[in-house]
Amino acid sequence: MNLAVPGSLRTPWMIVKRLAAVPLVMLALATMVFIAMRMLPGSPATSLAVGGGAASQSTAEEIAENEARINEALGLNESLADQYTTFLHDVATLDLGRSFYGGNDITKLLGEALPATIELTIAAMLIAVLIGMVTGVVAALRKDTWIDTTTRAIGTVSFSLPWFALGVLSIVIFGVWLRWLPVIGRIPNALDYHPFTNFVLLDAILQDRPELIWPWIKHLILPATTLALSMAGFITRIVRASVLEVLSDDFVRTARMKGLSGGAILRRHVLRNSSLPIVTVLGLQFGSLLGGSVITETVFSYPGVGNLLINGIMQRDYPIVQGAALAIALLFTLVNVVVDLLYLALDPRLRKA
Amino acid sequence: MEIRDLRVEFDVPAGRLPAVAGIDLDLRRGELLALVGESGSGKSALSMSLVGLNRGPTAHISGEVRFGGRNLVAASEKELRGVRGRDISVVFQDALAALNPTQKVGDQVAEMIRTHRKVGRRDAWKRAEELLGEVGIANPVQAARAYPHQLSGGMRQRVMIAIGLANDPAVLIADEPTTALDVTIQAQVLKLLKRLQAEHGTTIVLITHDLGVVAEVADRVAVMYAGRVIEQGTRDEVLFHPQHPYTMALLHSVPRVDGPHTDRLPAIAGSPLTGVTRPSGCAFAPRCAFASAGCGDHMPELLRRYGGSGHLDRCLLDEPARGRARAGSDSQAVAP
Known part of the structure; x- marks a missing residue:
């Protein structure tokens, strides 16, 4: 009798292996998104500082000042490496942070969307x-x-x-x-x-x-x-x-x-x-x-x-x-x-x- | 079963290919008839057309297959469904391809039973296990739960046979059932077929190109060439007193352990007819060492000429010439 081990016995192990790869994929992806976003021209600070209703009346100096304040507040003045580790830490603890606009909790936003x-x-x-x-x-x-x-x-x-x-x-x-x-x-x-x-x-x-x-x-x-x-x-x-x-x-x-x-x-x-x-x-x-x-x-x-x-x-x-x-x-x-x-x-x- | 003037032609780009060019053949109850011929001689086309398995838009099947009081060639697809698998079933050659890879073997046997009988799922499965045991699978309960790829080649072929036998058919067509198997397994499968023939009284049509297989199990033999039976008779008649030069040449091309050792195996010169157009005379004449002018006129009828009462052939040679041919083909030099 030359019967192989019934496949169903090995199946759970395959599932475990497949699921184990998920965190790795997520890490690679998180990194790519992190880099891609920061390579885009324009920053949230500029967008926020200029985008306000009063922006047209602001002088270049005031805008720059606002930007600096916003960057500070959002942690964007830190080095990219520091931002990256903070980001990874947050992702790992399932804390996706808050929206730069309105400060909504992103986990909650995603929970709805x-x-x-x-x-x-x-x-x-x-x-x-x-x-x-x-x-x-x-x-x-x-x-x-x-x-x-x-x-x-x-x-x-x-x-x-x-x-x-x-x-x-x-x-x-x-x-x-x-x-x-x-x-x-x-x-x-x-x-x-x-x-x-x-x-x-x-x-x-x-x-x-x-x-x-x-x-x-x-x-x-x-x-x-x-x-x-x-x-x-x-x-x-x-x-x-x-x-x-x-x-x-x-x-x-x-x-x-x-x-x-x-x-x-x-x-x-x-x-x-x-x-x-x-x-x-x-x-x-x-x-x-x-x-x-x-x-x-x-x-x-x-x-x-x-x-x-x-x-x-x-x-x-x-x-x-x-x-x-x-x-x-x-x-x-x-x-x-x-x-x-x-x-x-x-x-x-x-x-x- | 009586086959009368059966013709099977396929549409091919060049025209109509006559795979079976008019066959008359009687199957006797409980016998094992071997259908012998080279590839392309029409033996598979013949056997598939018995149950309409090669019906299709490009196939033209005519003639009669009389079975159980009706003509299966003219029967509707619905009528044929009642015959297939119940009265006549087929054991295909490549069991791995012929079994569904995604179904358990037991289910595939049980499906055959449930298609033709009102049997519950569980009873059909039980019967499937019994059948698997009957065809010599050592651990049928376990095997029934296996998928085809988990079984060995010999076991898969036994499963195929178990499917074929599931409804105790009157006729079992075995299409080269041992070609893909090694020699010891081949012998076991042949023995199994022989045993089933004896125990169930099943009529078996064994399609093969292996004369060793024929010698071992056949009761009667029909030799096919270019879509026609060119010689038929009992096993001993055909193997030991061949009447047709093609049969003689075929027998001569079987390598013998006790024969002279040569660098090349004996072969029949030329190649079989595969084209759309056929010569008017004997189809083997172009390759026949003993052909004369008369051979090109018309295809000789399948008649009893110089053999025993049921020993028929399609050859114009007279008896002394046949004797010389028989002797000649034994001493003949190896064909180019």
């Missing part, structure tokens, strides 16, 4: 997978017919549409002309939403407020679909290629030999085996989805991390940019850990490594 972004990206991912899988499988099964050609053409178009164009277009069509859906924000103020976890669905359940769910979904539809379409077009192509490849595999012939119907072959043999490349794509594309969410959130005034990030960059609000970038990176890393775990769940051959 990150769930919104997670909702948006997950909704987009679900829509993209649903559309992409269905169209991809149909295109593969109807290979070289007009259905296949049309599906692929639409996929390519949606794959090449930029997010902002799609966003603005959908706002004009569904929000302004048809007035079907709201186009701004995440949940109407009138609903008197008191966030607890900041995940609306979770809060609606915890606080027993089902009336929150439908307005929340209505606000999510346009931005999530905008974000999803390009990914869906991409997934269509991957799914089609992958299903076609699996269909020509020997074990599909075995399934036919067993007397299984076409539907059963698709469900039990083709889909699972063709989902590996799809999962890979999901992990990789999640990065660009996060990038797209920055744009989409801006277009739809959606209160997520992307919105926070853009405002932070505009105002040279270092702590906000650093915090938002770290949050996005953490999300991306975690999603890719999940993707790796999905691999293991889907393909037993990978479990032995």
Whole structure:
């Protein structure tokens, strides 16, 4: 008997190894953001000193004086090395500091924005997978017919549409002309939403407020679909290629030999085996989805991390940019850990490594 | 099962490739028929078309496969689904590729059972374990829970056979089941097939290019060349009294342990027909050392000529010429 150790026994160890890499990735990323922000022209002090309402009347001397005071107050007069160690220390103790503007606690800001972004990206991912899988499988099964050609053409178009164009277009069509859906924000103020976890669905359940769910979904539809379409077009192509490849595999012939119907072959043999490349794509594309969410959130005034990030960059609000970038990176890393775990769940051959 | 004028043609860029060019063959209940030929001779195309596994937009299948009172060539896909896996099943050659990499072996056997019988999940799994034991897997309970990649090549081939046998089919088509295995495992798998034939009364069609395998297990042999059966008969008739020069040449090309040692193995000169167009006469004539002018006219019928009652061939040579050919192919110099 030549049986290998069942893979499931080794799987937890792989998870530990993958998670152990997360802090290293975060450190590298924190460092890069730290440097990048300080390489940008303009400083928060200038921005603050000039940006005040009275700035136009101030003399150059007064501005310089203000800048010095602000630099002192924000700790920006210290050497870069000192700033860096302070920053790392803060990150390590999960203290992301306060915004240079208004002094809001950044951990708290992210606590509100990150769930919104997670909702948006997950909704987009679900829509993209649903559309992409269905169209991809149909295109593969109807290979070289007009259905296949049309599906692929639409996929390519949606794959090449930029997010902002799609966003603005959908706002004009569904929000302004048809007035079907709201186009701004995440949940109407009138609903008197008191966030607890900041995940609306979770809060609606915890606080027993089902009336929150439908307005929340209505606000999510346009931005999530905008974000999803390009990914869906991409997934269509991957799914089609992958299903076609699996269909020509020997074990599909075995399934036919067993007397299984076409539907059963698709469900039990083709889909699972063709989902590996799809999962890979999901992990990789999640990065660009996060990038797209920055744009989409801006277009739809959606209160997520992307919105926070853009405002932070505009105002040279270092702590906000650093915090938002770290949050996005953490999300991306975690999603890719999940993707790796999905691999293991889907393909037993990978479990032995 | 009776096969009548079966033709399988595939659309290829150059035209239509006749993989099977009109085959008449009877399968007798409980026998082990070996289908022998070089690669490209049409033996796989023939066997796949018996259950419509090579149906597709580029395949043209005609003729008759009479089985259980109907013609499987004309049967609908739905009808065929009821036959596949239940009455006729196939053991494929590369078991690693033919098994689903993401399913436990036990599930793949159980699926075969549950496709054709109303059996609960747990009972089907139990039966799968039994079947794995029956095909000689030492630890069937453990093996059922393994994935294909965790098993050895021989065990995977046994799993394939267990799947093939799951519903006790009347006919089992084994498509080169031992090609990927080393010699000792090969012998075990052949022995297993022979045992199952005896115990279950299963009719087995064994596709092979290995005459050693044929000598070991076959009851009857059909030799294929260029999409046709050119000789058929009992194992002893075909192996010891070959009638067709191609069979003789094939037998001659088997290296013998007690034979003379040469630098080159004996081979049949020329190469088999693979093109879209076929000559009007005997397909083997261009490579045949004994061909005469008449061989180019038309393909000889598959008839009993000089052999035993069931020993048929497609060759125009008369008996003395066959005797000379038989003697000649033994002493013949190694072909270039």
